[in-house]
Amino acid sequence: MLKAIIIKFIYFLFMIKVALVDDHQLFRKSLSLLLSSCEGISVVYDTSDGMAFLKYLEEAELDVLLLDLEMPIVHGSDVCKQAKFIDPDLKVIILSQLTSKEAVHQVMEIGANGYFTKNSSPDILEDAIRNVFDKDYYFDIALSTVIREALLWKRKRNTFSDTPSVHLTPREIQIIQLATKEKCSKEIADSLNISTRTVEKHRKHIMEKTDSKNFIGVILYALKSNLILLEDV
CATH class of the missing domain: 3.40.50.2300 (Response regulator)
Structure with missing residues (x-):
């Protein structure tokens, strides 16, 4: 029992x-x-x-x-x-x-x-x-x-105009690009040959750097900075 x-x-x-x-x-x-x-x-x-x-x-x-x-x-x-x-x-x-x-x-x-x-x-x-x-x-x-x-529409309204520019490392940019392809942390980790825990730490740092509430905010920032294309979303 x-x-x-x-x-x-x-x-x-x-x-x-x-x-x-x-x-x-x-x-x-x-x-x-x-x-x-x-x-x-x-x-x-x-x-x-x-x-x-x-x-x-x-x-x-x-x-x-x-x-x-x-x-x-x-x-x-x-x-x-x-x-x-x-x-x-x-x-x-x-x-x-x-x-x-x-x-x-x-x-x-x-x-x-x-x-x-x-x-x-x-x-x-x-x-x-x-x-x-x-x-x-x-x-x-x-x-x-x-x-x-x-x-x-968000771009045209210039709602990104007051978003401060931040420095993202090549690894962080890779993670954003893989995330837009709907890969989970484990799949991203496997693609980059790093641990899932490391991916989660990167995701957290990216959100902090871009002042994003979640990864949707990160994607919006990446679009504004031309790190990804609208067609990738």
């Missing part, structure tokens, strides 16, 4: 712990049921109340938050910002029906790690969760054109 409890506890430690915050109960419960069938993923909390979630987060250990933008009382963007303040390592995927470049731009600005449209196939959601957990960012492939438009 004790052995079974220990095994269950160890298994839970290595699960990707997910929370759902969405004011549509049927959608939320359906999503929770779907994710419960995914190996290595556990929905540990769900609510329609953004404030209740933030209180929960202060005491909880969580890996990924699936968050609706359009919610009453507290808007999803405010929940995202406060959640990132409480736990900077939390990965946030925005769930929304909005697919305009302005909506995608807003997601980039609030520090979310990814964007998943509610019109997408539910099967893709598991990949989205694993991507933000392993690679720090994810955008629904159906939004690829819109994402490029949002990045181009």
